[in-house]
Amino acid sequence: MSQIDFFVEGIQQLPAIVESKDDTQERVAQAFMEFMQLGHIYESAMEVVKTYLGILDNEFNIKFQRNPIHNIESRLKSADSIMNKLIKKGIPFTIENARKYLLDIAGIRVTCCYINDIYVIAEMLSRRDDFVVLKQKDYIKNPKPSGYRSFHLVLNVPVHLSSSKTTVPVEIQIRTIAMDFWASLEHQLRYKPSGTITPEISEELRLCAERIAETDIQMQKLYTEIME
Secondary structure (H helix, E strand, O other), X not given: OOHHHHHHHHHHOXXXXXXXXXOOHHXXXXXXXXXXXXXXXXHHHHHHHHHHHHHHHHHHHHHHOOOOEEEEEEEEOOHHHHHHHHHHOOOOOOHHHHHXXXXXXXXXXXXXXXXXXXXXXXXXXXXXXXXXXEEEEEOOOOXXXXXXXXXXXXXXXXEEOOOOEEEEEEEEEEEEHHHHXXXXXXXXXXXXXXXXXXXXXXXXXXXXXXXXXXHHHHHHHHHHHHHO
């Protein structure tokens, strides 16, 4: 989502944050500015992370003649999603609360070629001295019951503005091409409006994840043997 799209959605959600009909035009204008600033800061944080990932990928290419990163995607959580998530948590929908209580407003998905690449990238991100690790979950060594596999990392990322510096969290999901293949299709099937996921289908999806994981391990093994 672009900053403009985020701004437009923010405007649409204004009734949820305006305190009363007596709010002045100044209060509304201030809310508009807050949404613009929020989107800008989180987009900027994602750019910081993506730029660093690009630098790492290029360095690997020079040193080892290969790129560990297959693809990088980013997304900014919509104003509607932010509002709904805060409501579910029982927290009033304000810009301040969004920044205080949500860690996934900015999200980056990194698709790697091999399993080992995931841990190399995660370690390098964690080691950077101006990134602070807030949270991490290894769903590769400990898959979710559904079969989902990925490495999740939440980093507090600095953003240098014209007259100040701030930090915001960026959620990073690192997975292989195979893991991404399963996760994308599983999500599409599970949230298809006209579809019904029965326990039997859930089990089939889990078994598919197991088979794909076995292939991932085999591909890592083959790569290691070839490079030795």
